[in-house]
Amino acid sequence: MKINWFYIRMIGLVLVTLLLVAFSHRRNAQRTVKDVSVHFEAGANLFITAETVDKLLIQNEKALEGQVKEILDLNKLEELLDSHAMIADADVYLTLDGVVGVTVKQRKPLARVQAQKPFYIDEQGAAMPLSSNYSARVPIIDGLQNDQIDEVYPLLNYIQQDPLLAKQVVGISRNRTGDYSLTPRVLNYKIKLGKVKDLQSKFANYKAFYQKAIKDNSLSAYKIVDLRFDGQVVGTKI
Structure with missing residues (x-):
């Protein structure tokens, strides 16, 4: 029986790729939040400050900086900001380099x-x-x-x-x-x-x-x- 080495090499390559992706994902998930970056919609008046937004971003009774990225609940953080009396809408996201980004639209x-x-x-x-x-x-x-x-x-x-x-x-x-x-x-x-x-x-x-x-x-x-x-x-x- 003739062995098809091409298919074996392809299967091996796929397995190695999957292992690398899984390792990279696990390693990335264990990284911690480096910083929080707050941005306000262009032209908005500052009824609420970046410092106030930063203080609202609390999870597990701690500030976000230093927390493991994998445990962050971005939807919960958005809901927390949206409930503030001065905020019309907030978008919370996580960058690859460990920064939690926040875009805030204030009420007008x-x-x-x-x-x-x-x-x-x-x-x-x-x-x-x-x-x-x-x-x-x-x-x-x-x-x-x-x-x-x-x-x-x-x-x-x-x-x-x-x-x-x-x-x-x-x-x-x-x-x-x-x-x-x-x-x-x-x-x-x-x-x-x-x-x-x-x-x-x-x-x-x-x-x-x-x-x-x-x-x-x-x-x-x-x-x-x-x-x-x-x-x-x-x-x-x-």
């Missing part, structure tokens, strides 16, 4: 509510606590209760996505009947919006008024700009 506030205990409203329409590390430059809301966040959220979202309004609006007030008024930056007038509805139509009318008033050099002549009436803007002069 749209407005700050003046209340007995002030808070932000974030881009998902949820209440968000203030941070001792950073104060966001967002419109200030007064007259709003916690259970009225859903009511004002469409307005905040609209303002945030509109370049002119995002630049202009610095204050929002709600009265007891649920009517809103806006305070623009620098300008002397108040904008009476009324209920949070028909926003596209109301603000289209406002922009038409604004452009005409700029052309006429008459912005400073108004104390109230009223958008509550269908298809028109009522301006009250000083």
Whole structure:
């Protein structure tokens, strides 16, 4: 019987390769974590610091540095970070050279509510606590209760996505009947919006008024700009 040495050599090569891979995997798994590297999403404000994130990354009641890589539960670490009040989403991964990498997306506030205990409203329409590390430059809301966040959220979202309004609006007030008024930056007038509805139509009318008033050099002549009436803007002069 003729021995096929080619197939024997191939089988031997496969076995040696598998043994090397298994040895390498076992050796790599026994290595320890060298460092933790925290990165924040580009352009994010630091409501939470890298030091705070590092302190949150605790497993087996110990810091990650020096722990064996094989015992790390990356999903559990991500869940721990995601539960923090300032974090919208976190991604935790392990590099080949033993570094635990963390990418953090922070929550983004749209407005700050003046209340007995002030808070932000974030881009998902949820209440968000203030941070001792950073104060966001967002419109200030007064007259709003916690259970009225859903009511004002469409307005905040609209303002945030509109370049002119995002630049202009610095204050929002709600009265007891649920009517809103806006305070623009620098300008002397108040904008009476009324209920949070028909926003596209109301603000289209406002922009038409604004452009005409700029052309006429008459912005400073108004104390109230009223958008509550269908298809028109009522301006009250000083």
